[in-house]
Amino acid sequence: MRVNPRFTDALVRHFLNLQAYFTVGLLVVIVFIIFIKGISNCSLSFMLTYPEDMGRHGGIFPAIMGTVFLAALSIVFATPLGLGTAIYLTEYTRESRLTTIIRFGVESLAGIPSIIYGLFGFIFFVIKLGMGWSLLSGALTMTIMILPTIIRTSEEAIKAVPRNLRIVSHSLGATKWETTVKVVLPSAAPGILTGIMLSIGRAVGETAAVIFTMGSSLRLPASLMDSGRTMAVHFYILAREGISMEKAYATALVLVVSILAINILAYYTMNRVIAKYS
Protein backbone atom coordinates (compact mmCIF):
# COMPACT_ATOMS: atom_id res chain seq x y z
CA MET A 1 0.00 0.00 0.00
CA ARG A 2 1.29 3.46 -0.92
CA VAL A 3 0.94 6.14 1.69
CA ASN A 4 -0.20 9.48 0.37
CA PRO A 5 3.01 11.60 0.24
CA ARG A 6 1.06 14.71 1.25
CA PHE A 7 -0.07 12.86 4.34
CA THR A 8 3.48 11.78 5.33
CA ASP A 9 4.71 15.30 4.70
CA ALA A 10 2.06 16.76 6.98
CA LEU A 11 2.73 14.12 9.61
CA VAL A 12 6.45 14.82 9.64
CA ARG A 13 5.85 18.55 9.76
CA HIS A 14 3.49 18.25 12.70
CA PHE A 15 5.89 15.94 14.49
CA LEU A 16 8.80 18.35 14.04
CA ASN A 17 6.60 21.25 15.12
CA LEU A 18 5.72 19.33 18.23
CA GLN A 19 9.39 18.82 19.04
CA ALA A 20 10.12 22.50 18.61
CA TYR A 21 7.20 23.43 20.86
CA PHE A 22 8.35 20.88 23.41
CA THR A 23 11.83 22.43 23.56
CA VAL A 24 10.53 25.96 23.89
CA GLY A 25 7.90 24.76 26.37
CA LEU A 26 10.57 23.17 28.53
CA LEU A 27 12.52 26.44 28.62
CA VAL A 28 9.37 28.36 29.55
CA VAL A 29 8.52 25.90 32.34
CA ILE A 30 12.03 26.10 33.83
CA VAL A 31 12.10 29.89 33.72
CA PHE A 32 8.55 29.99 35.11
CA ILE A 33 9.35 27.75 38.09
CA ILE A 34 12.46 29.73 38.93
CA PHE A 35 10.50 32.93 38.53
CA ILE A 36 7.68 31.81 40.88
CA LYS A 37 10.08 30.52 43.51
CA GLY A 38 12.56 33.37 43.26
CA ILE A 39 10.60 36.53 42.62
CA SER A 40 9.44 37.14 46.21
CA ASN A 41 13.03 37.41 47.43
CA CYS A 42 14.37 39.19 44.41
CA SER A 43 14.59 42.96 44.43
CA LEU A 44 16.95 45.69 43.38
CA SER A 45 18.42 45.83 46.87
CA PHE A 46 18.96 42.05 46.73
CA MET A 47 21.17 42.63 43.70
CA LEU A 48 22.97 45.64 45.12
CA THR A 49 23.71 44.66 48.73
CA TYR A 50 26.24 42.37 50.35
CA PRO A 51 25.26 39.02 51.83
CA GLU A 52 25.07 38.52 55.59
CA ASP A 53 25.34 35.38 57.65
CA MET A 54 26.67 33.15 54.81
CA GLY A 55 23.96 34.44 52.48
CA ARG A 56 21.05 33.62 54.74
CA HIS A 57 20.23 37.33 54.67
CA GLY A 58 21.17 40.28 52.52
CA GLY A 59 21.95 40.34 48.83
CA ILE A 60 24.28 38.88 46.22
CA PHE A 61 26.18 41.89 44.91
CA PRO A 62 29.66 40.26 45.19
CA ALA A 63 28.41 37.10 43.46
CA ILE A 64 27.00 39.13 40.57
CA MET A 65 30.28 40.98 40.21
CA GLY A 66 32.24 37.73 40.59
CA THR A 67 30.22 36.22 37.77
CA VAL A 68 30.72 39.24 35.52
CA PHE A 69 34.47 39.37 36.22
CA LEU A 70 34.98 35.65 35.66
CA ALA A 71 32.94 35.52 32.45
CA ALA A 72 34.43 38.71 31.05
CA LEU A 73 38.02 37.70 31.82
CA SER A 74 37.67 34.21 30.35
CA ILE A 75 36.09 35.61 27.18
CA VAL A 76 38.82 38.25 26.90
CA PHE A 77 41.47 35.55 27.25
CA ALA A 78 39.81 32.84 25.16
CA THR A 79 38.42 34.80 22.21
CA PRO A 80 41.69 36.10 20.72
CA LEU A 81 43.37 32.76 21.35
CA GLY A 82 40.50 30.67 20.00
CA LEU A 83 39.74 32.92 17.06
CA GLY A 84 43.44 33.12 16.24
CA THR A 85 43.70 29.34 16.24
CA ALA A 86 40.61 29.05 14.03
CA ILE A 87 41.97 31.64 11.59
CA TYR A 88 45.31 29.86 11.49
CA LEU A 89 43.69 26.47 10.86
CA THR A 90 41.38 27.72 8.12
CA GLU A 91 43.19 30.54 6.35
CA TYR A 92 46.88 30.26 7.00
CA THR A 93 47.73 26.61 6.70
CA ARG A 94 46.95 23.68 4.51
CA GLU A 95 45.65 20.40 5.87
CA SER A 96 48.66 18.58 7.23
CA ARG A 97 49.64 16.31 10.06
CA LEU A 98 50.02 19.37 12.29
CA THR A 99 46.45 20.57 11.68
CA THR A 100 45.18 17.04 12.24
CA ILE A 101 46.97 16.94 15.57
CA ILE A 102 45.66 20.37 16.58
CA ARG A 103 42.10 19.40 15.61
CA PHE A 104 42.40 16.12 17.48
CA GLY A 105 43.60 18.02 20.52
CA VAL A 106 40.72 20.47 20.31
CA GLU A 107 38.16 17.67 19.93
CA SER A 108 39.61 15.85 22.91
CA LEU A 109 39.64 18.98 25.07
CA ALA A 110 35.98 19.54 24.18
CA GLY A 111 35.03 16.14 25.53
CA ILE A 112 36.68 16.42 28.93
CA PRO A 113 34.30 16.87 31.90
CA SER A 114 34.58 20.25 33.58
CA ILE A 115 35.65 18.78 36.93
CA ILE A 116 38.88 17.61 35.27
CA TYR A 117 39.56 21.18 34.17
CA GLY A 118 38.90 22.22 37.76
CA LEU A 119 41.38 19.68 39.03
CA PHE A 120 43.98 20.74 36.50
CA GLY A 121 43.43 24.41 37.33
CA PHE A 122 43.79 23.65 41.01
CA ILE A 123 47.03 21.72 40.59
CA PHE A 124 48.56 24.01 37.97
CA PHE A 125 47.36 27.58 38.55
CA VAL A 126 46.39 27.48 42.23
CA ILE A 127 49.25 25.37 43.57
CA LYS A 128 52.08 25.13 41.04
CA LEU A 129 52.02 28.72 39.83
CA GLY A 130 51.04 29.92 43.29
CA MET A 131 48.08 31.97 42.17
CA GLY A 132 45.97 30.59 44.98
CA TRP A 133 42.19 30.58 44.85
CA SER A 134 41.72 33.65 42.79
CA LEU A 135 39.80 35.30 40.02
CA LEU A 136 42.85 34.79 37.79
CA SER A 137 43.11 31.05 38.48
CA GLY A 138 39.38 30.71 37.84
CA ALA A 139 39.45 32.75 34.65
CA LEU A 140 42.46 30.88 33.23
CA THR A 141 40.80 27.56 34.01
CA MET A 142 37.56 28.68 32.37
CA THR A 143 39.60 29.92 29.41
CA ILE A 144 41.01 26.45 28.80
CA MET A 145 37.58 24.96 29.30
CA ILE A 146 35.80 27.16 26.75
CA LEU A 147 38.65 27.36 24.24
CA PRO A 148 37.56 24.25 22.28
CA THR A 149 34.04 25.63 21.88
CA ILE A 150 35.33 28.94 20.58
CA ILE A 151 37.81 27.30 18.22
CA ARG A 152 35.29 24.85 16.80
CA THR A 153 32.42 27.30 16.31
CA SER A 154 34.74 29.94 14.84
CA GLU A 155 36.32 27.41 12.50
CA GLU A 156 32.93 26.24 11.24
CA ALA A 157 31.80 29.84 10.77
CA ILE A 158 34.96 30.79 8.88
CA LYS A 159 34.80 27.69 6.69
CA ALA A 160 31.25 28.55 5.72
CA VAL A 161 32.34 31.85 4.14
CA PRO A 162 32.28 31.31 0.35
CA ARG A 163 35.71 30.98 -1.28
CA ASN A 164 34.62 33.40 -3.99
CA LEU A 165 34.50 36.28 -1.52
CA ARG A 166 38.14 35.68 -0.68
CA ILE A 167 39.01 35.50 -4.38
CA VAL A 168 37.27 38.81 -5.06
CA SER A 169 39.00 40.50 -2.16
CA HIS A 170 42.42 39.32 -3.36
CA SER A 171 41.64 40.39 -6.91
CA LEU A 172 41.01 43.90 -5.57
CA GLY A 173 44.50 44.07 -4.15
CA ALA A 174 43.88 42.93 -0.59
CA THR A 175 46.47 40.98 1.34
CA LYS A 176 45.53 37.77 3.08
CA TRP A 177 45.23 39.55 6.41
CA GLU A 178 43.09 42.36 4.97
CA THR A 179 40.86 39.76 3.36
CA THR A 180 40.53 37.92 6.64
CA VAL A 181 39.70 41.03 8.65
CA LYS A 182 37.51 42.85 6.16
CA VAL A 183 35.66 40.06 4.41
CA VAL A 184 35.98 36.70 6.16
CA LEU A 185 35.49 37.71 9.79
CA PRO A 186 32.46 39.99 9.20
CA SER A 187 30.75 37.22 7.27
CA ALA A 188 31.61 34.72 9.97
CA ALA A 189 30.70 37.05 12.84
CA PRO A 190 27.27 35.58 13.64
CA GLY A 191 28.75 32.09 14.00
CA ILE A 192 31.69 33.33 16.03
CA LEU A 193 29.35 35.26 18.32
CA THR A 194 27.25 32.15 18.84
CA GLY A 195 30.36 30.36 20.08
CA ILE A 196 31.17 33.21 22.44
CA MET A 197 27.60 33.15 23.79
CA LEU A 198 27.76 29.42 24.39
CA SER A 199 31.06 29.94 26.17
CA ILE A 200 29.72 32.68 28.41
CA GLY A 201 26.90 30.32 29.29
CA ARG A 202 29.35 27.59 30.24
CA ALA A 203 31.55 29.85 32.36
CA VAL A 204 28.58 31.44 34.10
CA GLY A 205 26.92 28.08 34.76
CA GLU A 206 30.01 26.22 35.93
CA THR A 207 30.29 25.36 39.64
CA ALA A 208 32.73 22.56 40.46
CA ALA A 209 35.67 23.82 38.41
CA VAL A 210 35.11 27.35 39.72
CA ILE A 211 35.06 26.31 43.38
CA PHE A 212 38.33 24.43 42.82
CA THR A 213 40.12 27.39 41.31
CA MET A 214 38.42 30.64 42.28
CA GLY A 215 37.30 29.45 45.69
CA SER A 216 34.03 30.61 47.15
CA SER A 217 34.80 33.73 49.16
CA LEU A 218 31.78 35.91 49.69
CA ARG A 219 33.81 39.11 49.52
CA LEU A 220 33.90 41.26 46.42
CA PRO A 221 37.14 40.43 44.59
CA ALA A 222 39.19 43.63 44.55
CA SER A 223 42.01 42.30 42.37
CA LEU A 224 42.84 39.44 40.05
CA MET A 225 44.47 37.62 42.94
CA ASP A 226 41.37 37.67 45.17
CA SER A 227 39.07 34.76 45.64
CA GLY A 228 35.41 35.24 44.83
CA ARG A 229 32.14 33.54 44.16
CA THR A 230 29.91 33.36 41.10
CA MET A 231 26.12 33.25 41.25
CA ALA A 232 26.10 29.60 40.22
CA VAL A 233 28.51 28.74 43.05
CA HIS A 234 26.48 30.83 45.48
CA PHE A 235 23.30 29.05 44.47
CA TYR A 236 25.00 25.68 44.79
CA ILE A 237 26.30 26.41 48.28
CA LEU A 238 23.05 27.95 49.51
CA ALA A 239 21.04 24.97 48.31
CA ARG A 240 23.55 22.24 49.09
CA GLU A 241 24.23 23.34 52.63
CA GLY A 242 20.60 24.17 53.28
CA ILE A 243 21.40 27.78 54.13
CA SER A 244 18.40 29.34 52.43
CA MET A 245 16.33 27.91 49.58
CA GLU A 246 14.56 31.26 49.16
CA LYS A 247 17.81 33.12 48.58
CA ALA A 248 19.00 30.28 46.36
CA TYR A 249 16.01 30.61 44.03
CA ALA A 250 16.30 34.39 44.01
CA THR A 251 19.94 33.99 42.97
CA ALA A 252 18.92 31.52 40.27
CA LEU A 253 16.38 34.01 38.98
CA VAL A 254 18.98 36.76 38.63
CA LEU A 255 21.31 34.28 36.93
CA VAL A 256 18.72 33.09 34.41
CA VAL A 257 17.48 36.58 33.63
CA SER A 258 21.00 37.87 33.04
CA ILE A 259 21.79 34.97 30.70
CA LEU A 260 18.61 35.73 28.76
CA ALA A 261 19.55 39.42 28.67
CA ILE A 262 23.05 38.65 27.34
CA ASN A 263 21.54 36.43 24.65
CA ILE A 264 19.09 39.11 23.57
CA LEU A 265 21.85 41.70 23.52
CA ALA A 266 24.06 39.42 21.44
CA TYR A 267 21.17 38.77 19.08
CA TYR A 268 20.74 42.49 18.45
CA THR A 269 24.47 43.11 17.99
CA MET A 270 24.53 40.23 15.57
CA ASN A 271 21.63 41.66 13.56
CA ARG A 272 23.42 44.96 13.29
CA VAL A 273 26.55 43.24 11.98
CA ILE A 274 24.44 41.28 9.51
CA ALA A 275 22.65 44.45 8.37
CA LYS A 276 25.95 46.18 7.75
CA TYR A 277 27.50 43.31 5.80
CA SER A 278 24.69 42.17 3.54
Add this chain to the structure above:
Amino acid sequence: MNVKIRTEKLTVRFGNNEALKGVDLDVCKNSITGFMGPAGSGKSTLISLINRMIDFEDGVRIEGGLSIDGEDILGTSVDVVGLRRRVGTVFAVPLPLPRSIFENIAYGPRLKGINKKSDLDDIVEESLKKAVLWSEVCDRLHVSALKLSGGQQQRLCLARTLALRPEIILLDEPCSGLDPISTAKIEEALNELKKDYTIILVSNNTKQIARACDFAAFFYMGTLVEFDQTEKIFTNPRVKQTEDYIQGKFG
Protein backbone atom coordinates in the same frame (compact mmCIF):
# COMPACT_ATOMS: atom_id res chain seq x y z
CA MET B 1 51.90 48.78 -32.10
CA ASN B 2 52.34 49.53 -28.46
CA VAL B 3 52.70 46.28 -26.51
CA LYS B 4 51.30 46.20 -22.98
CA ILE B 5 51.31 42.50 -22.18
CA ARG B 6 53.65 39.98 -23.77
CA THR B 7 53.76 36.22 -23.35
CA GLU B 8 56.71 34.16 -24.53
CA LYS B 9 56.46 30.41 -24.92
CA LEU B 10 54.07 30.42 -22.01
CA THR B 11 53.27 26.90 -20.86
CA VAL B 12 51.13 25.96 -17.87
CA ARG B 13 50.56 22.49 -16.45
CA PHE B 14 48.08 21.37 -13.82
CA GLY B 15 49.65 18.06 -12.87
CA ASN B 16 49.91 16.25 -16.19
CA ASN B 17 47.28 18.40 -17.88
CA GLU B 18 48.76 21.03 -20.18
CA ALA B 19 46.41 24.01 -20.00
CA LEU B 20 48.59 26.33 -22.11
CA LYS B 21 51.08 25.16 -24.67
CA GLY B 22 53.81 27.61 -25.61
CA VAL B 23 51.65 30.67 -26.12
CA ASP B 24 53.26 33.71 -27.77
CA LEU B 25 50.97 36.71 -27.67
CA ASP B 26 51.30 40.50 -27.65
CA VAL B 27 48.39 42.44 -26.20
CA CYS B 28 48.19 45.98 -27.46
CA LYS B 29 47.77 49.04 -25.28
CA ASN B 30 44.48 50.98 -25.28
CA SER B 31 42.58 48.34 -27.17
CA ILE B 32 40.22 45.49 -26.51
CA THR B 33 41.62 42.05 -27.17
CA GLY B 34 39.14 39.21 -27.33
CA PHE B 35 39.93 35.63 -26.28
CA MET B 36 37.70 32.99 -27.79
CA GLY B 37 37.73 29.24 -28.00
CA PRO B 38 35.85 26.24 -26.70
CA ALA B 39 35.64 25.46 -22.97
CA GLY B 40 38.91 24.14 -21.60
CA SER B 41 41.06 25.83 -24.21
CA GLY B 42 43.07 27.77 -21.62
CA LYS B 43 41.55 31.26 -21.78
CA SER B 44 40.87 31.53 -18.06
CA THR B 45 44.25 30.08 -17.25
CA LEU B 46 45.97 32.84 -19.20
CA ILE B 47 43.80 35.44 -17.46
CA SER B 48 44.70 34.03 -14.06
CA LEU B 49 48.40 34.33 -14.89
CA ILE B 50 48.12 38.00 -15.76
CA ASN B 51 46.54 38.84 -12.39
CA ARG B 52 48.42 36.06 -10.60
CA MET B 53 45.21 34.65 -9.18
CA ILE B 54 46.74 31.35 -10.29
CA ASP B 55 48.71 31.52 -7.04
CA PHE B 56 45.61 30.14 -5.32
CA GLU B 57 45.72 26.89 -7.30
CA ASP B 58 47.67 23.85 -6.26
CA GLY B 59 50.12 21.86 -8.33
CA VAL B 60 50.70 24.44 -11.06
CA ARG B 61 53.89 24.45 -13.16
CA ILE B 62 54.65 27.47 -15.29
CA GLU B 63 57.29 27.83 -18.00
CA GLY B 64 58.04 30.68 -20.33
CA GLY B 65 57.64 34.40 -19.84
CA LEU B 66 54.90 36.90 -19.14
CA SER B 67 55.57 40.60 -18.86
CA ILE B 68 53.67 43.84 -18.46
CA ASP B 69 55.39 46.93 -19.89
CA GLY B 70 58.44 44.75 -20.36
CA GLU B 71 58.62 43.76 -16.70
CA ASP B 72 58.39 40.12 -15.73
CA ILE B 73 55.39 39.36 -13.53
CA LEU B 74 55.83 35.65 -12.92
CA GLY B 75 58.88 35.78 -10.70
CA THR B 76 58.73 35.05 -7.00
CA SER B 77 59.87 38.57 -6.10
CA VAL B 78 56.95 40.26 -7.87
CA ASP B 79 54.72 42.35 -5.59
CA VAL B 80 51.53 40.41 -6.26
CA VAL B 81 49.24 42.70 -4.26
CA GLY B 82 50.55 45.72 -6.18
CA LEU B 83 50.15 43.83 -9.45
CA ARG B 84 46.49 43.10 -8.72
CA ARG B 85 45.90 46.82 -8.24
CA ARG B 86 47.29 47.44 -11.72
CA VAL B 87 45.36 44.55 -13.22
CA GLY B 88 41.65 44.59 -12.46
CA THR B 89 39.48 41.53 -12.92
CA VAL B 90 35.79 40.96 -13.57
CA PHE B 91 34.73 37.34 -13.17
CA ALA B 92 32.11 35.32 -15.01
CA VAL B 93 29.58 35.40 -12.19
CA PRO B 94 28.90 38.76 -10.56
CA LEU B 95 30.54 38.59 -7.14
CA PRO B 96 29.52 41.60 -5.06
CA LEU B 97 30.90 41.66 -1.55
CA PRO B 98 28.17 41.46 1.09
CA ARG B 99 28.00 45.18 1.82
CA SER B 100 26.57 48.33 0.26
CA ILE B 101 27.04 49.48 -3.32
CA PHE B 102 29.22 52.33 -2.07
CA GLU B 103 31.35 50.10 0.14
CA ASN B 104 31.86 47.60 -2.66
CA ILE B 105 33.41 50.26 -4.85
CA ALA B 106 35.30 51.91 -1.99
CA TYR B 107 36.83 48.56 -1.01
CA GLY B 108 39.87 48.77 -3.30
CA PRO B 109 40.57 52.50 -2.76
CA ARG B 110 40.32 52.06 1.01
CA LEU B 111 42.95 49.31 0.83
CA LYS B 112 45.19 51.80 -0.92
CA GLY B 113 44.74 54.14 2.04
CA ILE B 114 42.18 56.49 0.51
CA ASN B 115 39.79 57.13 3.37
CA LYS B 116 38.59 60.70 2.95
CA LYS B 117 34.85 60.77 2.39
CA SER B 118 34.96 63.35 -0.41
CA ASP B 119 37.70 61.47 -2.29
CA LEU B 120 35.76 58.23 -2.01
CA ASP B 121 32.55 59.96 -3.12
CA ASP B 122 34.33 61.16 -6.24
CA ILE B 123 35.84 57.78 -7.04
CA VAL B 124 32.52 55.99 -6.53
CA GLU B 125 30.64 58.40 -8.77
CA GLU B 126 33.29 58.37 -11.48
CA SER B 127 33.56 54.57 -11.47
CA LEU B 128 29.81 54.03 -11.58
CA LYS B 129 29.48 56.49 -14.46
CA LYS B 130 32.19 54.74 -16.44
CA ALA B 131 30.48 51.40 -15.85
CA VAL B 132 27.16 52.85 -17.11
CA LEU B 133 25.46 52.18 -13.79
CA TRP B 134 25.37 55.59 -12.11
CA SER B 135 21.90 56.67 -13.24
CA GLU B 136 20.38 53.42 -11.97
CA VAL B 137 21.84 53.47 -8.47
CA CYS B 138 22.81 57.07 -7.64
CA ASP B 139 19.90 57.47 -5.22
CA ARG B 140 20.58 54.24 -3.31
CA LEU B 141 24.34 53.94 -2.93
CA HIS B 142 23.99 52.67 0.62
CA VAL B 143 21.68 49.82 -0.24
CA SER B 144 23.13 46.30 -0.16
CA ALA B 145 24.80 45.36 -3.44
CA LEU B 146 23.11 41.98 -3.21
CA LYS B 147 19.77 43.69 -3.91
CA LEU B 148 20.79 44.63 -7.48
CA SER B 149 19.86 42.55 -10.51
CA GLY B 150 22.47 40.26 -12.06
CA GLY B 151 23.23 42.70 -14.88
CA GLN B 152 23.59 45.59 -12.43
CA GLN B 153 25.78 43.49 -10.14
CA GLN B 154 28.13 42.73 -13.02
CA ARG B 155 28.44 46.43 -13.87
CA LEU B 156 29.02 47.10 -10.19
CA CYS B 157 31.90 44.62 -10.35
CA LEU B 158 33.26 46.51 -13.35
CA ALA B 159 32.92 49.81 -11.46
CA ARG B 160 34.66 48.26 -8.45
CA THR B 161 37.54 47.23 -10.69
CA LEU B 162 37.72 50.70 -12.25
CA ALA B 163 37.91 52.24 -8.79
CA LEU B 164 41.34 50.63 -8.46
CA ARG B 165 42.41 52.90 -11.34
CA PRO B 166 44.10 49.90 -12.98
CA GLU B 167 46.04 49.84 -16.24
CA ILE B 168 44.63 46.57 -17.43
CA ILE B 169 41.12 45.16 -17.13
CA LEU B 170 40.52 41.45 -17.51
CA LEU B 171 36.96 40.26 -18.08
CA ASP B 172 36.45 36.50 -18.06
CA GLU B 173 33.15 35.78 -19.79
CA PRO B 174 31.52 38.70 -17.97
CA CYS B 175 28.28 38.48 -19.92
CA SER B 176 27.73 34.73 -19.85
CA GLY B 177 24.83 35.01 -17.44
CA LEU B 178 23.44 38.34 -18.56
CA ASP B 179 20.50 39.48 -20.66
CA PRO B 180 21.13 41.27 -24.00
CA ILE B 181 20.47 44.75 -22.58
CA SER B 182 22.96 44.39 -19.74
CA THR B 183 25.41 42.89 -22.20
CA ALA B 184 25.01 45.89 -24.49
CA LYS B 185 25.64 48.24 -21.57
CA ILE B 186 28.84 46.45 -20.65
CA GLU B 187 30.03 46.60 -24.24
CA GLU B 188 29.16 50.31 -24.35
CA ALA B 189 31.21 50.88 -21.20
CA LEU B 190 34.18 48.90 -22.54
CA ASN B 191 34.20 50.82 -25.79
CA GLU B 192 34.59 54.08 -23.85
CA LEU B 193 37.12 52.60 -21.46
CA LYS B 194 39.61 51.38 -24.02
CA LYS B 195 40.88 54.94 -24.45
CA ASP B 196 42.47 54.74 -21.02
CA TYR B 197 42.89 51.04 -20.39
CA THR B 198 44.16 47.85 -21.93
CA ILE B 199 41.27 45.41 -21.95
CA ILE B 200 41.07 41.67 -22.40
CA LEU B 201 37.61 40.26 -22.93
CA VAL B 202 37.07 36.52 -22.81
CA SER B 203 33.85 35.46 -24.43
CA ASN B 204 32.32 32.26 -25.71
CA ASN B 205 30.15 34.39 -27.95
CA THR B 206 32.00 35.03 -31.21
CA LYS B 207 29.50 37.73 -32.18
CA GLN B 208 30.44 39.66 -29.07
CA ILE B 209 34.13 39.38 -29.95
CA ALA B 210 33.40 40.62 -33.46
CA ARG B 211 31.34 43.54 -32.12
CA ALA B 212 33.48 44.64 -29.22
CA CYS B 213 37.11 43.77 -29.86
CA ASP B 214 39.94 45.30 -31.85
CA PHE B 215 42.01 42.15 -31.75
CA ALA B 216 40.92 38.55 -31.45
CA ALA B 217 42.77 35.47 -30.29
CA PHE B 218 41.49 31.97 -30.93
CA PHE B 219 42.56 29.30 -28.47
CA TYR B 220 42.14 25.59 -28.91
CA MET B 221 43.23 23.01 -26.33
CA GLY B 222 45.88 25.24 -24.85
CA THR B 223 47.30 26.43 -28.14
CA LEU B 224 46.98 29.93 -29.52
CA VAL B 225 45.76 29.00 -32.98
CA GLU B 226 45.41 32.42 -34.47
CA PHE B 227 45.74 36.02 -33.36
CA ASP B 228 45.11 39.10 -35.45
CA GLN B 229 42.96 42.16 -35.87
CA THR B 230 39.33 41.23 -35.36
CA GLU B 231 38.43 42.21 -38.87
CA LYS B 232 40.99 39.90 -40.41
CA ILE B 233 40.11 37.02 -38.14
CA PHE B 234 36.45 37.28 -38.98
CA THR B 235 36.69 38.02 -42.69
CA ASN B 236 39.80 36.18 -43.71
CA PRO B 237 41.17 33.74 -41.14
CA ARG B 238 44.45 32.05 -42.00
CA VAL B 239 43.68 28.80 -40.23
CA LYS B 240 40.81 26.51 -41.14
CA GLN B 241 40.11 25.70 -37.49
CA THR B 242 39.47 29.37 -36.72
CA GLU B 243 37.03 29.63 -39.56
CA ASP B 244 35.18 26.51 -38.43
CA TYR B 245 34.93 27.85 -34.91
CA ILE B 246 33.64 31.23 -36.00
CA GLN B 247 31.05 29.57 -38.20
CA GLY B 248 29.91 27.53 -35.23
CA LYS B 249 31.03 24.17 -36.58
CA PHE B 250 32.40 23.16 -33.16
CA GLY B 251 32.95 24.58 -29.68
